Amino acid sequence: MNTGIIKAYILKEITELFRSKFIIMVYLLPTMIILLFGYGIRLEVTHSRTVILDYDKSKLSKDLISKFEHSKYFDTKVSNTTEDNILNEIKKGKVDVFIIIPENFEKRILKGQKTEIGVFVDSSLPMRGTIMQGYVEGEILNAAQDYIKNIPIRNLITINNRNLFNQSMRDENAIVPGLIGIILFVAPAILSALLIVKEKETGTIFNFYSSPVGKFDFLISKLSVPFFLHSINIFILFLWATYLFQVPFRGNFFIYWITSEIYILISLSIGLFISIITRTQIVALIATVIVTILPGFLYSGIIMPISSMTGSAYIEAHLFPVMYFNHIIYDSFLIGQGFSSEKNVIYFGILIFYAFALLTLGTLFMKKEMR
Amino acid sequence: MPDLEVKKVTVRYKEKIAIKDASFEANSGEIVGFIGADGSGKSSLMHAIAGVKKFEGEILFKGHIYHNPKEAERIKQHIGLMPQGIGLVLYPLLTVKEHLDFFTAIRNLKKDDEYLQYRERLLKMVGLFEFQNRQAGHLSGGMQQKLSLICTLIHKPKLLILDEPTTGVDPVSRRELWQIIDEIRKKDNIIALISTGYMQEAERMDKILLFENGQIIAKGTAEELKELVKNYVYLETECKEECFSFAKRTYSLKPLNVPHADPELEAVFFINALKKYKNIPEINVEEREIKIEIPEVVMEAIGLTKRFNNFIANDHIDMVLKRGEILGLLGANGAGKTTFIKMLLGLHPIDEGQLILLGKKIESYKDRLELKSKIGYVSQKFALYKDMTIRENLIYFANMHQIPMSKALKKIDKLADGLGFKEYMDYLPTELPLGINQRFSVAVAILHEPVILFLDEPTSGVDAIARAQLWKLLHQLKQKWGISILITTHYMSEAEYCDRVVVLKQGKKIIDDTPQNLYQKFPDAKNFEDIFIKFHEEKN
Numbered sequence: 077m078n079t080g081i082i083k084a085y086i087l088k089e090i091t092e093l094f095r096s097k098f099i100i101m102v103y104l105l106p107t108m109i110i111l112l113f114g115y116g117i118r119l120e121v122t123h124s125r126t127v128i129l130d131y132d133k134s135k136l137s138k139d140l141i142s143k144f145e146h147s148k149y150f151d152t153k154v155s156n157t158t159e160d161n162i163l164n165e166i167k168k169g170k171v172d173v174f175i176i177i178p179e180n181f182e183k184r185i186l187k188g189q190k191t192e193i194g195v196f197v198d199s200s201l202p203m204r205g206t207i208m209q210g211y212v213e214g215e216i217l218n219a220a221q222d223y224i225k226n227i228p229i230r231n232l233i234t235i236n237n238r239n240l241f242n243q244s245m246r247d248e249n250a251i252v253p254g255l256i257g258i259i260l261f262v263a264p265a266i267l268s269a270l271l272i273v274k275e276k277e278t279g280t281i282f283n284f285y286s287s288p289v290g291k292f293d294f295l296i297s298k299l300s301v302p303f304f305l306h307s308i309n310i311f312i313l314f315l316w317a318t319y320l321f322q323v324p325f326r327g328n329f330f331i332y333w334i335t336s337e338i339y340i341l342i343s344l345s346i347g348l349f350i351s352i353i354t355r356t357q358i359v360a361l362i363a364t365v366i367v368t369i370l371p372g373f374l375y376s377g378i379i380m381p382i383s384s385m386t387g388s389a390y391i392e393a394h395l396f397p398v399m400y401f402n403h404i405i406y407d408s409f410l411i412g413q414g415f416s417s418e419k420n421v422i423y424f425g426i427l428i429f430y431a432f433a434l435l436t437l438g439t440l441f442m443k444k445e446m447r
Numbered sequence: 448m449p450d451l452e453v454k455k456v457t458v459r460y461k462e463k464i465a466i467k468d469a470s471f472e473a474n475s476g477e478i479v480g481f482i483g484a485d486g487s488g489k490s491s492l493m494h495a496i497a498g499v500k501k502f503e504g505e506i507l508f509k510g511h512i513y514h515n516p517k518e519a520e521r522i523k524q525h526i527g528l529m530p531q532g533i534g535l536v537l538y539p540l541l542t543v544k545e546h547l548d549f550f551t552a553i554r555n556l557k558k559d560d561e562y563l564q565y566r567e568r569l570l571k572m573v574g575l576f577e578f579q580n581r582q583a584g585h586l587s588g589g590m591q592q593k594l595s596l597i598c599t600l601i602h603k604p605k606l607l608i609l610d611e612p613t614t615g616v617d618p619v620s621r622r623e624l625w626q627i628i629d630e631i632r633k634k635d636n637i638i639a640l641i642s643t644g645y646m647q648e649a650e651r652m653d654k655i656l657l658f659e660n661g662q663i664i665a666k667g668t669a670e671e672l673k674e675l676v677k678n679y680v681y682l683e684t685e686c687k688e689e690c691f692s693f694a695k696r697t698y699s700l701k702p703l704n705v706p707h708a709d710p711e712l713e714a715v716f717f718i719n720a721l722k723k724y725k726n727i728p729e730i731n732v733e734e735r736e737i738k739i740e741i742p743e744v745v746m747e748a749i750g751l752t753k754r755f756n757n758f759i760a761n762d763h764i765d766m767v768l769k770r771g772e773i774l775g776l777l778g779a780n781g782a783g784k785t786t787f788i789k790m791l792l793g794l795h796p797i798d799e800g801q802l803i804l805l806g807k808k809i810e811s812y813k814d815r816l817e818l819k820s821k822i823g824y825v826s827q828k829f830a831l832y833k834d835m836t837i838r839e840n841l842i843y844f845a846n847m848h849q850i851p852m853s854k855a856l857k858k859i860d861k862l863a864d865g866l867g868f869k870e871y872m873d874y875l876p877t878e879l880p881l882g883i884n885q886r887f888s889v890a891v892a893i894l895h896e897p898v899i900l901f902l903d904e905p906t907s908g909v910d911a912i913a914r915a916q917l918w919k920l921l922h923q924l925k926q927k928w929g930i931s932i933l934i935t936t937h938y939m940s941e942a943e944y945c946d947r948v949v950v951l952k953q954g955k956k957i958i959d960d961t962p963q964n965l966y967q968k969f970p971d972a973k974n975f976e977d978i979f980i981k982f983h984e985e986k987n
């Protein structure tokens with residue numbers, strides 16, 4: 077490692093970024109994405125796999141069930157196994173919503189007594205969790221109100237919601253951490269790809285090819301610039317999330333930070349791969365956006381829960397590092413189990429492995445010669 | 448044992464062979480010249496020797512043997528490579544000083560007294576000492592070229608590889624440049640491999656390699672090479688077959704009944720091309736499709752001035768361009784030629800003065816819009832779209848000028864034939880040598896049959912034959928279309944093909960006269976280069 081060379085390269089990159097004003101993009105883009113999408117995305121969830129345990133077996137409970145069965149939002153199944161069994165199914169990701177209608181449900185209501193419906197929602201994907209929960213509540217209250225016209229039903233039925241992970245569920249809480257996962261996946265990759273491809277496109281890459289500058293030194297200097305610049309975005313995005321969007325932060329900040337740094341390394345290595353196969357900046361830009369944004373969104377959990385994916389989608393989700401990062405990030409914001417949860421530790425390990433493996437491969441594939 | 452031995456080196460790009468089985472030797476202190484048509488494989492061999500491109504074969508430099516870029520890594524500290532292309536290895540946003548600092552750092556140089564002196568000398572030699580804080584992107588083309596050169600020299604390489612280093616460099620600087628190369632090769636005993644399109648430069652080299660179609664077809668001193676073609680060179684005459692006339696000489700494979708002329712090194716090119724193609728395609732421009740009235744004076748500039756901050760790039764320049772006139776705009780690097788043309792085109796706003804184009808006073812952007820279809824322009828820096836093939840580029844520009852498709856295709860074919868780039872139509876510009884790209888740029892500029900043509904160094908980096916062809920084309924355009932041409936060039940011999948020349952010096956006009964008059968004023972000048980240098984030495 078030659079620090080003189082690395083310093084010179086870094087100084088050059090920074091100077092160019094400032095003079096070309098590209099530095100503005102480095103900080104404006106992530107902030108714009110989180111603002112736009114944080115306010116913008118509202119999702120509709122359909123076909124939640126719903127299981128209802130009916131202990132009442134009354135006219136009202138039958139009505140309720142048929143409402144669920146006729147809704148496009150739910151794929152309903154009436155079950156007669158035990159609660160534990162069904163809760164287990166949720167944990168395995170085979171069921172999204174579980175509703176328990178208690179004994180004497182109808183009777184109590186008709187007598188004007190309070191009653192309680194148990195609802196369990198899989199909130200491993202908080203965004204979906206919130207939405208499903210809202211639909212369930214609406215559906216139950218409407219059905220009951222239709223049945224009994226003259227009593228304000230809202231006071232009688234308590235819906236005992238139990239989110240499996242997350243108690244207070246708002247859209248912001250559901251979306252914003254996922255957005256951080258997308259931004260930190262896309263933006264560093266773009267910058268690292270551009271920094272290298274720009275030299276290929278203009279021809280200045282010859283300075284590297286024809287000089288004794290080592291491949292490692294070149295890559296270290298090329299990648300450390302986006303690494304450090306985007307590290308600052310970890311903090312900026314955190315501030316937007318907690319102050320502007322009021323997302324709670326229940327976990328350990330250090331875990332959030334270190335996981336994000338590792339995630340940025342993964343993103344950089346993707347940029348590196350792109351820079352190896354492309355020659356012009358515009359192609360590199362488009363390629364990077366396609367390779368990062370699509371999986372970034374698909375596997376962020378915002379659109380579709382990983383647990384409900386099947387077949388190849390399920391495998392793909394596990395192939396991309398996005399899912400692992402998001403799991404830890406959602407935990408850091410909303411749950412706070414941190415490394416006391418074994419899953420988080422394993423996922424953290426997987427991320428480190430990804431970063432290490434991809435960077436090594438990228439370095440190996442990169443050739444210090446013309447093509 | 449020679450210090451540099453190149454043994455049977457072959458370089459491939461995908462399926463195309465760029466250079467095949469090239470072998471040569473060189474000793475310390477020698478300058479080896481690479482000459483040959485554009486695309487003949489010079490650059491590829493240079494890339495192989497510099498260890499930046501994969502190759503087959505073996506190269507030996509001072510006891511180090513290498514067969515691929517990886518093995519060449521050990522000797523890279525001794526290598527200095529300046530690839531072809533204006534400002535190619537520069538970072539437009541960094542200043543001159545920052546460039547030198549950067550190259551110093553990546554070469555691990557100690558900043559001791561000796562280094563500082565050397566650095567200052569380099570800067571002064573290329574005239575960039577006063578411009579150290581200017582960004583490379585704001586330097587003129589030739590200044591960029593010189594900056595690239597001193598960045599390559601800063602670590603005093605033992606094996607200096609320069610790919611057309613003097614392209615776009617003015618005659619005075621070229622002279623100085625050769626002095627410095629001569630000096631370091633004697634003092635530091637280096638090997639220099641230099642490709643060039645200037646045959647006068649090639650004559651000064653110790654050994655010349657002649658490239659043709661991916662092979663080295665001849666080696667020797669300039670005299671030896673000229674000897675080979677002596678018998679094919681005649682005084683200019685009419686001829687029909689397997690011959691080519693240019694600049695007062697006729698080159699013919701068949702014996703002619705006229706006296707022989709002394710061959711210049713260019714002859715080697717012409718003869719080679721004749722042997723290869725039998726006939727070099729005649730340029731044939733057809734009459735204009737639509738006859739038009741052209742005023743007597745097509746361009747008049749009165750006191751045009753351009754300032755960049757405090758720096759005056761063009762200082763009250765008056766100039767007239769008449770109908771059917773070829774006006775050569777000459778001047779040292781940074782004299783303000785490109786700036787002037789850009790003002791005429793509206794690419795730089797005019798700070799002061801008046802401009803009249805085709806009888807119309809130019810005052811606003813709208814005035815220019817109407818004239819757009821009457822003006823053609825080739826910029827000094829390459830301006831085709833890099834992601835489209837040459838054919839697509841040409842069609843795109845034809846569309847832009849609203850030329851109907853069928854007509855455009857026919858026209859493009861004719862130009863391709865005439866300018867000799869037919870076989871390259873389906874390549875991307877980036878895959879082709881500079882000289883070939885330059886020809887497309889010219890084709891693009893005349894597709895729409897303009898009335899005025901502004902050409903900024905269209906012949907820089909273009910090989911001798913294509914240059915000859917281009918000048919033939921320009922003269923025909925002038926005769927058949929009555930076109931007026933303002934052209935800049937650093938080939939002083941080309942000044943003689945102009946009807947009149949204007950010389951700029953540090954932003955001011957110092958000469959405006961015909962070549963004939965100038966020769967009369969300087970009777971002892973052997974060629975136009977001498978005149979040019981006189982003007983620039985006199986007042987310095």
Ligand SMILES: Nc1ncnc2c1ncn2[C@@H]1O[C@H](COP(=O)(O)OP(=O)(O)OP(=O)(O)O)[C@@H](O)[C@H]1O
Binds near residue numbers: 588780784785787
């Ligand atoms: N945007 C700019 N900002 C500052 N200086 C500039 C800018 N553009 C050009 N210059 C300066 O103006 C002067 C004239 O440049 P110009 O490109 O016109 O030279 P030229 O005669 O075309 O030279 P060459 O033969 O090298 O092409 C140079 O000193 C150049 O550095």
Ligand SMILES: [Mg+2]
Binds near residue numbers: 587588589827
């Ligand atoms: Mg110029």
